[in-house]
Amino acid sequence: MEELDKLLATDGHNPNYHVLKAASYVRLGQFEPAIEIYESLLDDAPHQPRVYLSYGHALKTVGRQAEAIAAYRKAVEQAPELGEAYWSLANLKTVTLSDDEVMAMEAALKRPALTPEDAAQLSFALAKALEDRQEYDRAFKHYAEGNEVRRRQSAYSGDEQTAKTERSIGFFDSGFFGARKGWGADAPDPIFIVGLPRAGSTLLEQILASHSMVEGTQELPEVISLSRRLGGKKHPSDRSLYPDMLADLGAGDIRALGEEYIDRTRRYRTGTPFFIDKMPNNFEHIGLIHLMLPNAKIIDARRHPLACCFSGFKQYFARGQRFSYSLSDIGGYYRNYVALMEHFDAVLPGRVHRVQYETLVEDFEAEVRRLLDYCGLPFEPGCLEFYKNDRAVKTASSEQVRQPVFKDAVDHWRNFLPHLDPLMHALGPEVLARYPADGSGGGGSD
Incomplete structure (x- = not known):
């Protein structure tokens, strides 16, 4: 935090420094100042899906669920293949993903240029949505696919x-x-x-x-x-x-x-x-x-x-x-x-x-x-x-x-x-x- 303050003193308009400062606040468990930084960044430049994602995480952590959901859905709107945004919605465990969101995840998973992280998170989110619909066999298939992507990235023995x-x-x-x-x-x-x-x-x-x-x-x-x-x-x-x-x-x-x-x-x-x-x-x-x-x-x-x-x-x-x-x-x-x-x-x-x-x-x-x-x-x-x-x-x-x-x-x-x-x-x-x-x-x- 001290080093970031030095950087901001020399270049106070650099958004990357502000993002890092917000992330540092989060790591220290100080969520309100992090939320204020994210809101300021989004006011200045509204098209930032990953900032919306981090903003949603901070809101969720302090119990502002409705605002967190809105932030996650804004991230999805701006980046339809952003698997972490879909998974963040599903991971709330209290949100039912819509039919349109299920179709969007299914379409995104068919795209060849997905990163492994996006593919895994989309699979987990889609599986949760199908489980909520009591489609248990289809849900298990996507849980297994998401886990297989993660397993290939790990070195567990x-x-x-x-x-x-x-x-x-x-x-x-x-x-x-x-x-x-x-x-x-x-x-x-x-x-x-x-x-x-x-x-x-x-x-x-x-x-x-x-x-x-x-x-x-x-x-x-x-x-x-x-x-x-x-x-x-x-x-x-x-x-x-x-x-x-x-x-x-x-x-x-x-x-x-x-x-x-x-x-x-x-x-x-x-x-x-x-x-x-x-x-x-x-x-x-x-x-x-x-x-x-x-x-x-x-x-x-x-x-x-x-x-x-x-x-x-x-x-x-x-x-x-x-x-x-x-x-x-x-x-x-x-x-x-x-x-x-x-x-x-x-x-x-x-x-x-x-x-x-x-x-x-x-x-x-x-x-x-x-x-x-x-x-x-x-x-x-x-x-x-x-x-x-x-x-x-x-x-x-x-x-x-x-x-x-x-x-x-x-x-x-x-x-x-x-x-x-x-x-x-x-x-x-x-x-x-x-x-x-x-x-x-x-x-x-x-």
């Missing part, structure tokens, strides 16, 4: 993920933690919500962020960034030194890591006693989190494997989550996640609080009270009325958490059951056996 999981299970044993009891920074501030995307983590975040003592931030990259630095990889083919190198660190080193995390996350906070880090992939780093921040809270957002995995398969992720572009990959990833969480339940009993999504929507108040008790927070009625909280929400569930809890989406995956054999095979009978056929949480909610 399920075997590498399994090996990484097994390495963590072998390293983080009870003896390792016992020898380092009392290490780490004392800060009790962080509340980590981990799990898989689309497992209900945004709902949990919104519930907790509706408490007067808790602030919601976003999916923070700091833990993953620390783990990568500790791994010391210079090239993608190098073997990471993490987590094994943690065995060579002393108490002071571990405390410094915790203090660094607290220091680096201050930029996202405004002063409440507790804050939420909702990066779902942090479940891979529970060992590191417990070691460097022994007083932090860790919440596992768990959802029925078929519901969670297929919801992830239907989601176009702008970045990361490379495992989600194949039913087999996402099933294997979920299986590894369950194995790793079971391991930490065994070596750190009671350390992680699990919330089963299906149980939460069925017995909402009781589960919210359990959650607050685990976090050491007094009950506040506002947590039950989380949908009245007007905080900015950046994830794909932003519009859903502005409504009361509803049960309609729990079983949506059943409409696609004929297509889910690869997913069920990858999950394996051991994982699926824990979840009754009615989709309830079974024993997984303990």
Whole structure:
């Protein structure tokens, strides 16, 4: 931001500098000044579909849904092949795309000059529109096509993920933690919500962020960034030194890591006693989190494997989550996640609080009270009325958490059951056996 101010001082009419400044505000969670910049840019030059797109994203995040929809549709009007604009409309989860918009997406997908990103986003958006029309076979076809485009762009290896999981299970044993009891920074501030995307983590975040003592931030990259630095990889083919190198660190080193995390996350906070880090992939780093921040809270957002995995398969992720572009990959990833969480339940009993999504929507108040008790927070009625909280929400569930809890989406995956054999095979009978056929949480909610 400081560098941009220097550039603007020398060339205040350069629109690229203003776009960058607005994007920087967004990254810092300061959406109102970003919205003002986008509005000024569009007043000066109305034909800017990508600025309309960014404007729509910022409006959506702060809950101005009608204006966001108008901005997205303006982007579509100005750039009919802009897949991100269609997907942004579909990704609101509360908008029904019109017949004309469906026809326009179908026509755009036939054009040979589409970029892979536009092709994938158009496919995901069209699939969502067809699902809303209960045309499930056609919808699955387009979900699969969009995922295949994304899969070809990624370099995900399920075997590498399994090996990484097994390495963590072998390293983080009870003896390792016992020898380092009392290490780490004392800060009790962080509340980590981990799990898989689309497992209900945004709902949990919104519930907790509706408490007067808790602030919601976003999916923070700091833990993953620390783990990568500790791994010391210079090239993608190098073997990471993490987590094994943690065995060579002393108490002071571990405390410094915790203090660094607290220091680096201050930029996202405004002063409440507790804050939420909702990066779902942090479940891979529970060992590191417990070691460097022994007083932090860790919440596992768990959802029925078929519901969670297929919801992830239907989601176009702008970045990361490379495992989600194949039913087999996402099933294997979920299986590894369950194995790793079971391991930490065994070596750190009671350390992680699990919330089963299906149980939460069925017995909402009781589960919210359990959650607050685990976090050491007094009950506040506002947590039950989380949908009245007007905080900015950046994830794909932003519009859903502005409504009361509803049960309609729990079983949506059943409409696609004929297509889910690869997913069920990858999950394996051991994982699926824990979840009754009615989709309830079974024993997984303990």
